[in-house]
Amino acid sequence: MRVFVTGSTGWIGSATVDELLRSGHEVTGLVRSDESAAALAAKGAEPLRGDLDELESLRRGAAGADGVVHLANKHDWADPEGTNRAERAAVEVVLDALAGTSKPFVIANGLSGIVEGRPALESDASPAFGPDSDRGGSENFALDAVSRGIRSIAVRFAPSVHGRGDWGFVNFLTAAARARGVSGYIGDGSAEWSAVHVTDAARLIRLGLESAPAGTRMHAVAEQAIPTKSIAEAVGEALGLPVTSIAPEDAEEHFGFVGGFFGQTMTGSSALTRELLSWEPAGPGLLEDIRTGAYTTA
Structure with a gap:
């Protein structure tokens, strides 16, 4: 499978690229600098220059892939509204490129804010709807696109995705x-x-990309x-x-x-994720x- 990865040289993205390459997939990664492009190419992946504001680069990357893993986010704490708008626009472009193809689209989210007073479950829908909500409501936006012929999958990360580096x-x-x-x-x-070790998170992303049913919410929680x-x-x-x-x-x-x-x-439970994908954290x-x-x- 040729996989387009945004955030390909970030913390989780780097581990995900490594995991995909080890498993025999081809990877195209979105990069913003010559340094990042060289690092990605040295791994055997193909760099694609662009960022979340360059929507044409996202469209080209998604259109040329057999599946997409969207991990990039601006995380601009000084401008959360701008971060949310950029996320919504980026996801919309990817969804338009994948519509009607049945290709997988793995989109990142966090556990924070899903529920209060108990661990979040995979069956809990995100409360963020609409372009002005957290992350532009991108999780629900992507999962709603299952009706457009896209195998959308959400991966929610523990607040600590840890490891050296x-x-x-x-x-x-x-x-x-x-x-x-x-x-x-x-x-x-x-x-x-x-919490979850970064290598376990990357393996879960790969498993979900390969085989998770459309509409799945995965919890990267060890x-x-x-x-x-x-x-x-x-x-x-x-x-x-x-x-x-x-x-x-x-x-x-x-x-x-x-x-x-x-x-x-x-906090969140990963019981359903482990059962569905036979994912057992080992880090x-x-x-x-x-x-x-x-x-x-x-």
């Missing part, structure tokens, strides 16, 4: 601990996060509920720093933007990764 939430927590001289958690640290205090303790152990509680009103000042997430419970757990230096050594 991760520049996501745990990386920012580690940076805050270094800067402040303490590893903090918010309040009593009872908020919980789900560990369902890790207390945020335990995450802070692991960071403190890895850095040799004391661990302390941070008052909720001081979280943003202490942690930066990630403080808005670290005090939230963001190390988040606390093991932190304690063994994934975030503190080069």
